[in-house]
Each structure stands twice: as structure tokens, then as C-alpha cells.
Amino acid sequence: MQIPTEPIGSVPRPPELIQAFNDRQAGVLSAAQFDLIATAALRDTIRRFEETGSPVITDGEQTKPSFATYPLAGLTNLAPGGVTIPFEDGHTRQLPCLASAPFHYATYASQYLAAARQLTTLPVKQAVISASALSLLYPASGIPNYSREAFLSDLVAEAVADIRSCLSTGADSVQIDFTEARLSLKLDPSGALLKSFVALNNRVLDHFTPDQLRRIGVHTCPGGDRDSTHSADVDYAALLPVLFQLRAGRFYVQLASEKDPLRVLKIIAENLQPHQTVFVGVIDPINPEVETAETVRDRILLAADFLPLAQLGATDDCGFAPFADDTSTSRDIAFAKIRARVAGVHLAGQQLGLS
């Protein structure tokens, strides 16, 4: 037995791919030319992932416009001016809003997974966006003849289809990105918004069998864009007890950049259920300094003091570039950090007598 280790998902895109995204949007690059550049980036990403010794890889989200908005790529019933997410450094990201019925996904994440699986024999995990994040698309003013409840029913069906297609395309696991969980406590300190998000995501999870749920996880983090976060100041003590009520089998929890990881580990230990595995963050993608394998080992050993080994895994705190145009971290640093995580997991395994 080894301690399982997985990335979150995104890897910074090479400059030529970011340029291609811009040119495609401006209408000056054909779909065929874009695909050529995107496939080269994907090949390079997978080759470099394989070189890190990672037991599980991703496609680096090379062709996702962002972790949250990929299902919308190609929809024609959206309008600008949706929910704005403010980051600590002052920059913002804004969602569109739904302008007319019905809501459906234009893109399913299994398309990225299928492309990646053609290029590697390693297990590939796939990240999908939570239904709760996309629930923010429904405008406060409502949509004529399309109630919020009708929208949520369509949304749940699409989120289920998104996960189901990843499972049937051979995903090693499917990770639901739930970054708005921690943010929701900033918007609504009463916790009612968080509980409604968890309830909505459980409506999605209720469509899967216990076997499938073991392969479905949830990622929580304080956001990570342009080296800044949106909710790192929100106390985990308010979030984690509610988070672990999600009926998922795996949890990917940002921890390396927490001020007091020991306190967080105690909260996780109190709330982790017997059928759940927690992947603790041992790499901080926002800090440009590359962790040593020994630092990673020590972070895992600390977690092992609090959590049952059979339920413990290691991951990165977040993706390295959840938005495609984020160039705050280089590909070289991202892969050096992933290498350190894999090496640190081996060291921890030796120390724990696992290998």
C-alpha cells in the first residue's frame, strides 16, 4: 500500500496556447488551427506529468477556459453581468448570467478526459464544476416562464450527466470543484448559503451508487487566481463540518497554506466519516518557492498523526492555473512542485513502513 496522491487539475498553459485562446475568441484563428496548438500543449503536459512519477495525472485543464465556465463554452443564451468574485489583491472574476430558458451544458468534461486518455496509459482523473457554482448563473430578477426550481432541476440533470460521462469515459476519479463553499461563508456568515450549496450538490450525488461515490470527490480551497485567494480568512471550523456532509467518497482539502494546519487536521479528524478519504494539501501553488520532498513528507506525517492511514491521501492545495489566462506560476515551477509532492509521498510511505 502507498499513500494515494493526485493533483487537483490545472497546469499553467504555454504562452502559445493562451495566445490561441485570445485569437480564437477574436475570430482570427480557425478551430483546426486552435486544435493543433491545443493538442501540442496537451501532449507536452502529459509527457511532463508522466516524468514526475505521478501515479495519477490530469490533462492540466489545458483547453478548459476555466474550471468553472467550461460547460458554458458555446452557449448562446447567456448575458454579461453575473456574480462577481472579488480576490484579496483587488482583481475580480465575473460569471455571466442565464438570459433565457432552458439551461444546458454546451461542453461536458468527458471531452477533455477522452483526449487525455488517448495520450497516456496512466490513470487520469477529471475535474468537473459543482452544480452549486453554476446555480449562481440564475439571475436574481428571474427568467419569464422558467422558475428557479425548474432551472435547478435542469442543472442537477446536467451535472449528473457531466460526472456520469466522465466515469464512463474511464476517469480514475471525478473531482467536483467546490471553491465557492468557503466563499459562501463570507457572503453569508449564517451558513445558510453553504447548507443550500451542500444540499444542491447532494441532489447530484444521490444519482450515484456507493461504488461510484467512492470515485467521486470534492475539492475545497480559498480560491487561487493570479497568486491571490478569495476566502482564506474564512475559518475552516465553520466550513468543514458541513462539507463532510456531502455524500462523496473523497475530499481534496487545501491545507499547506493554512496558518494553523494542526488545528485544521483536528477538525477534519472529528468530521471525516468512515467511508471518506481525505487528500490533504501538501503543496502551495501560490507560493513560488518549490517545497522540498522532506517538507512534503513532514506535512503527511503530521496528518497521519490525526487521520487513519487508510483514509489519507496527499494533493496540491489547488490547481496551478484554474483560469486559462493565469500566468502567475510557470509550468516549470508547477511541475517541480508536483515532483516534490510525489517524492515526499514516497518518503512518508517509507517512514510509515508502507513501501
Ligand SMILES: [Zn+2]
Ligand atoms: Zn482550488
